[in-house]
Amino acid sequence: MKAVEFGRFGGPDVLEIAEIPEPHPAPGQVRIVVRAAGVNASDWKQRQGLMDQELPQLLGHEAAGIVDELGDGVTGVALGDRVFGFSATSGAQAELAVLSHYAPVPAALGFAEAAALPAAIETAARALDQLGVGAGDTTLVNGASGTVGSAAVQLAAARGARVIGTGSPATHELLRTLGAEPVAYGTGMAERVRALAPGGVDRALDVAGSGVLAELVGLAGGADRVVTVADFAGAQRHGVRFSRGEDGRALHVITEIGELIDTGRFTVLVGRTFPLAEVAEAHRVGEAGRVRGKLVLLID
Template identity: 50%
Template sequence: MKAIRFERFGPPDVLALVDVDEPHAGPGQVRIAVRAVGINGLDGKIRSGRMAGVFDVALPSGTGSDASGVVDQVGDGVSGVQVGDAVFGVGTGVLAEHAVLDAWAVKPDSLAFEEAAGYPVPVETAFRVLDLVGLEPGRTLLVSGASGGVGTAVVQIARQRGITVVSTASPANQDYLRGLGALPTTYGDGLVDRVRALAPDGVDAALDVSGSGVIAECIALTGDPSRVVSIADFTAPQLGAQVSFAPADVPAALRAAAALHVDGVLRMPVGSTFLLADAAAAQAHNDAGHAAGRTVVVVAGEAGAP
């Protein structure tokens, strides 16, 4: 089968489309014929070698973790899913024609494969960090770097819980965030004053999604370092803030996301699509940042088909 691999750490152009043996579903796993793959910021960090101290990556390596597709193998001990079911979930090296998933949920008929591929890591992260800060309805949350996948999910889930969301993004993405129900503002000097103008009653918690060096400003706004959580700035604990990195209950998060989609609460807009052979360009686009919506690689099937 065709798959994307890299033999050394480096920029996106280390990625190559090569022929490899098909993987097979082991116990507790399913294999899918991949229809689409969501590109995450972590993919580029692993490929570049920046996460070498966190992840043990054996080269040559595949890339990508979030995929949607049709089940074509079911491993021992798996129940509730069968060959032919459309699913979305998380695996390793999923930028390929076939991929093994370790966690998944059945894809609603109303959810296109492209959009579904953009759900797994962002929605799991969003549920996890929102549960970590534990805000009640009527409270106010600041999300720094909200126009990407995680931010998009956080804003919608928080709004569904009755939380006011103030968000930061580039000038080009202000309308995008406003459309999700957030109160948007821009990055840069004067951030604290701009946020206070949007949230005169104060900010109860802050989430740093982009790792753009705003932990001190988030602490100034919340007044309490323990109310600040980052998923991207590993220096945050030096200022007393939290870092959340390890996934929690991934299958439960995926099922919850599917239910919110069916209820009309959650959408993960696809900002850009690429073909499998252009996976390097897809990761380069995502690495550049400031994109609204998800970057998705279409592997097979008709783009946009449910």
């Protein structure tokens, strides 16, 4: 089968479409004929050699497609079902992928939208869980218009929280539609937040990694009320929790998101799609950071 692979570290040009053996599911897993696979910033970090050092490597951790093989003990899923979820290992950017955690594709979504979900909603839900965001809380999301930020806004609003989201003025109408009260980032951000919430906020989530953790700590009233998914050095400096999957993943959101989508409380933002053969261009576009919404590879 065809899959995205690289045999040396470097720029997007090291990526190639290689022929590799077909994977098969272990107990509790399913294999899908992949129709779409998400592209994430971790992909180009992996390609650059900033993560695993073994070579060659496959890419992709989230996908959507049609079930064509069941592992032992799998129930509630049948051959031919549309599902989305996380790959058992890297390698979801391929014609076939094995999923370890999966759920039915919501009826309103196509494969591209479903493939855009797993990494963004898991990262957002994990951070909100760690913050303890719930009904009645005022929660600030710094970097609210990106893929993880927009997921965090909608998931927090679904929990009954009041959400304030930072973003450029061009994103403010989008943030309103997602359920956030928008605030411009940059100099004076804290004062603008206090104009909406004079007593500060109950919780703050940093998705942007824009060097504002000290301001978020001040707004939330303590480092224990702030989580970042994007600023590791700042988290160490300010005593803020840096959220990582090794601390426990919020996989519950994979099965919960369907109801939010079906009831109109969650919108998926796909920025651009690419054929599998154009994965290098997807990396160039993603690294340039000029597309709002998730980048997704489509597999025929």
